[in-house]
Amino acid sequence: MTGRRLLLPLAAALLALPWGVGGYVTYLLTLTFIYALVAIGMNLLTGLAGQISLGHAAFFAIGAYATGLLTQRGLLPFPLALLAAALLSTGIGALAALPALRLRNLYLAIATLGFGTVVQKALFEWRGLTGGGAGLELAPPHIAGLVLNNGRALYYVALAVLALGLWCAGNVARMRTGRAMLMLRDSEIAAGTLGIGIARFRVAAFALSTFYAAIAGGLYAYLVRYINPESFGLGLSISFLGMVVVGGLGSRAGPVLGAVFFVLLPEAFRGIKDAPGLVFGLALVLAMIFLPRGLAGIAPRSWRLT
Amino acid sequence: MIGNLILGGLAAGSLYALVGIALAIVIRVTDIPNFAQGEMAMVSTFVAYSLLDRYGLGWWAAVALALGFAVLQGVAVQILVIRPLIGGPVLSAVIATLGLNIVLNSIAGMIWGHETHIFPSPLGDAPPVFVAGVPLPLDSVANIGVALAVILGVTLLLRYSWAGLALRATSQDAVMARLVGIPIGRSFALAWGLGGLAGGIAGVLVAPALFLDTNMMGALLIKGFAGGVLGGLSSLWGVFGGCLVLGVLENLVGAYLSPSFGDALTFIVLIAVLTIRPEGLLGRVRMRKV
Numbered sequence: 001m002t003g004r005r006l007l008l009p010l011a012a013a014l015l016a017l018p019w020g021v022g023g024y025v026t027y028l029l030t031l032t033f034i035y036a037l038v039a040i041g042m043n044l045l046t047g048l049a050g051q052i053s054l055g056h057a058a059f060f061a062i063g064a065y066a067t068g069l070l071t072q073r074g075l076l077p078f079p080l081a082l083l084a085a086a087l088l089s090t091g092i093g094a095l096a097a098l099p100a101l102r103l104r105n106l107y108l109a110i111a112t113l114g115f116g117t118v119v120q121k122a123l124f125e126w127r128g129l130t131g132g133g134a135g136l137e138l139a140p141p142h143i144a145g146l147v148l149n150n151g152r153a154l155y156y157v158a159l160a161v162l163a164l165g166l167w168c169a170g171n172v173a174r175m176r177t178g179r180a181m182l183m184l185r186d187s188e189i190a191a192g193t194l195g196i197g198i199a200r201f202r203v204a205a206f207a208l209s210t211f212y213a214a215i216a217g218g219l220y221a222y223l224v225r226y227i228n229p230e231s232f233g234l235g236l237s238i239s240f241l242g243m244v245v246v247g248g249l250g251s252r253a254g255p256v257l258g259a260v261f262f263v264l265l266p267e268a269f270r271g272i273k274d275a276p277g278l279v280f281g282l283a284l285v286l287a288m289i290f291l292p293r294g295l296a297g298i299a300p301r302s303w304r305l306t
Numbered sequence: 307m308i309g310n311l312i313l314g315g316l317a318a319g320s321l322y323a324l325v326g327i328a329l330a331i332v333i334r335v336t337d338i339p340n341f342a343q344g345e346m347a348m349v350s351t352f353v354a355y356s357l358l359d360r361y362g363l364g365w366w367a368a369v370a371l372a373l374g375f376a377v378l379q380g381v382a383v384q385i386l387v388i389r390p391l392i393g394g395p396v397l398s399a400v401i402a403t404l405g406l407n408i409v410l411n412s413i414a415g416m417i418w419g420h421e422t423h424i425f426p427s428p429l430g431d432a433p434p435v436f437v438a439g440v441p442l443p444l445d446s447v448a449n450i451g452v453a454l455a456v457i458l459g460v461t462l463l464l465r466y467s468w469a470g471l472a473l474r475a476t477s478q479d480a481v482m483a484r485l486v487g488i489p490i491g492r493s494f495a496l497a498w499g500l501g502g503l504a505g506g507i508a509g510v511l512v513a514p515a516l517f518l519d520t521n522m523m524g525a526l527l528i529k530g531f532a533g534g535v536l537g538g539l540s541s542l543w544g545v546f547g548g549c550l551v552l553g554v555l556e557n558l559v560g561a562y563l564s565p566s567f568g569d570a571l572t573f574i575v576l577i578a579v580l581t582i583r584p585e586g587l588l589g590r591v592r593m594r595k596v
Contacts, residue, residue: 052397054404099581106339109400110531111580114573117528121570234524238404245401273420277412284405288398289390 014159018152026151030223032256032263033158034216039243039255040169041212046241047250048178049205050185052109055096055116056240059210061123061232062089063217065130068138068227078141078148078222086214093210097203116237123229135228138221148222158219162256165212170252172208181205213240239280246283248294257295309440311557317446319553320453321515324508325523325530326537326545327457328501333539335477335497337396338388341403343505344527345410346383348520350376350502351509352418355425355518365428373506380502381495389494414520427514449511456504457546469496525569532576538586547588 018026038060045051066085070076076084099111123130130136141148148154172178180201183191192198221227239262247258262280269275287294325343332340340346354372357363363371387406391399427445434441464470469492475483476493484490508530509523516522529552537548552572559571579586 046397050395050397052400099577099584106333106337106396106400107535107580107584109339109341110535111577113528114532114576118570118573118577121573125570238408241401241404242408274412274415277408278416281405281408281410281412285387285402285409288402288405289387292394292398 015156018155023151026155027223028263028267030151030155030158031220032259033155033162034219034223035240035243035262036256036259037158037162037165037216037219038213038240039247039259040165041209041216042240042244043247043249043251043255044169044172044178044181044212045205045209046244047248047254048173048185049181049202051202051205052241053112053206053209054109054234054237054241055112055114055119056209056213057232057234057236058116058119059089059093059213060217060220060236060240061119061227061229062092063214064221064227064232065123065136065217066214067218068136068221069129071141072136072138078143082215082218085218086211089214089217090207090211094203094207096210097206113234113237116234120229120232123232130229133229135226135230138225138227140225141222154219154223158223161215161219165215166252166256169212173252177201177204242280242284244294246280246287246294248296249292251293251296254294254296261295308558310442311561312554313440313442314446315554315557316550317442317449317553318557319533319550320450320546321508321512322526322529322533322553323453323546323549324456324504324511325526326534326539326549327453327460327542328504328508329527329530330534330539330542330545331460331497331504332501335473336384336388336392336399336494338399338403339531340498340501341400341527342383342406342410343403343501343530344523345407345414346376346379346502347505347509348523349410349414350379350506351425351513351518351522352414354510355418355423355513358426359423365426369510372510373503376502376506376509377499378502380498380500380505383502384495384498388498389491392494411520418520420520422517422519425510425513425518445515449515452507452511453546456507457542460500460504461542463500469493473497529572532572535576535584535586536579538588540585541588544586544588548586 017029021029038056042053042056045053063082063085066088067078067081070081070084071078075081096112096115099108124133126132127134143157148157173182180191180196181204183194183196184198184201184205188198243258243262244255245258246261247256248254261283265280266276269279291297325347328343328347329340332338332343350372353375354368357368357371358365361368383406387402388399391402429444429448434443435447436442464474472483472488472490473493473496475486475488476490477497480490483493508526512522512526530549533549533552534545535548536552537544537546539545552575555575556569556571559567
């Protein structure tokens with residue numbers, strides 16, 4: 001219950017924040033919201049359904065490129081483009097999850113790793129569409145005639161989407177679907193004997209997580225306004241997984257905490273090139289050994305997803 | 307032309323195979339795909355480089371010491387990182403190896419920097435050998451030979467030594483192995499040590515062919531996985547064959563279709579095999595009791 005009581009002041013603070021801090025901090029906060037969105041999706045996949053993906057940078061990239069291209073070429077307005085990109089990515093995600101139907105965790109990790117690398121390659125090579133290694137520059141987006149040309153506007157958009165995403169994930173986890181996925185994680189055999197369609201829920205968990213990743217990717221494209229295949233590699237995929245793990249697998253606050261941790265880390269070690277990587281990697285290893293519930297494990301029970 | 311491509315592909319494939327064997331040994335015993343294998347090999351290679359460059363050791367002495375380090379590194383990783391996670395979900399151990407991957411990369415960057423170094427080969431200046439009329443650098447021939455020797459050595463060790471027998475027993479059924487008095491902790495450590503050794507050998511052989519830098523093993527790790535999955539991770543000869551086929555295919559596709567497609571092919575093959583025949587071409591399905 002303490003969680004609920006904190007919610008209102010937290011929301012007020014988040015709404016007021018961009019007026020009190022500089023542009024760079026607003027940017028960092030927006031980036032945190034975006035990463036948190038991906039992490040929420042990963043949490044449904046890994047924390048809830050117990051599957052691992054090393055390819056989510058690909059879905060993040062598909063979201064970014066599809067949103068960018070659809071708006072840039074005047075095909076769809078920004079909000080619709082975001083949604084269309086996410087649906088496209090979900091479709092691809094569902095297809096990509098097909099091998100997952102037959103695979104144990106070990107092989108799923110390898111398959112998604114391969115998938116992520118193919119998508120990155122394709123973005124490099126499909127120059128006519130993506131601009132290849134030269135990248136893609138984007139003009140500020142419009143929503144209903146308003147031009148979102150300052151950081152604050154996008155901050156609020158990202159905040160709203162994050163709030164919606166958190167709410168939906170909470171509902172999914174609480175409902176039938178989430179309970180089925182949880183069962184899948186703990187024992188597939190038991191889930192099967194109870195009549196839970198293992199294949200269906202595995203694909204559903206994967207597709208859902210790619211939806212989150214693609215929405216986040218679309219927002220990211222317009223946050224940085226310059227996207228390049230280089231940024232969507234294996235390192236990013238591992239980071240997404242790492243955020244959920246450090247934040248706390250299967251907890252509601254975990255993905256957000258993980259995203260905060262991930263964005264703050266390079267800021268804390270500005271100028272020391274390898275230090276953020278070292279700390280992030282160590283955090284992953286140590287979290288697994290000593291703190292399997294992650295940062296959120298320290299938080300009160302009512303904040304947990306399951 | 308085509309002969310050259312095939313032999314070059316075999317040479318590249320045997321490097322993938324060394325990484326693939328390292329991964330397969332560890333997976334066979336502990337069921338964990340070690341995503342830090344590549345970076346562990348990279349660190350061992352840098353150790354060899356430091357011994358050569360800073361301490362002025364001869365090539366063979368430096369490499370022998372570095373391979374000793376590779377074995378100890380594998381054992382240390384198993385004891386410090388993996389052992390506390392045994393018995394938990396495989397997912398935790400996989401994530402720990404991913405974390406270790408980042409840690410090792412960062413540490414190597416801090417010690418040796420991110421610029422590229424040149425790592426010598428003892429065979430660098432030797433004249434090419436002619437195989438079926440095709441000139442082939444001696445390095446490439448050596449790669450194939452070393453990969454064969456390693457896989458043969460590991461196979462013999464597994465089949466005829468007590469430690470190998472214990473290791474196989476552990477991989478079949480850890481609980482049963484412990485019941486009959488096999489120190490399974492030692493088997494796990496041995497598997498990771500052997501994995502470290504095979505990876506380290508791959509690193510020392512790759513470095514002269516490419517350059518030595520902190521990211522050199524990233525692509526090789528993925529190809530080791532891909533080749534291993536293609537041939538079947540449960541069989542060492544399957545891993546070897548799968549990696550060779552992958553190396554040759556890559557070379558041929560790269561030459562005749564498009565250079566950039568050669569790389570993508572790796573992953574298309576990987577995903578196709580996983581979808582159609584996850585146990586690999588030569589792998590056996592491991593039945594598990596419910």
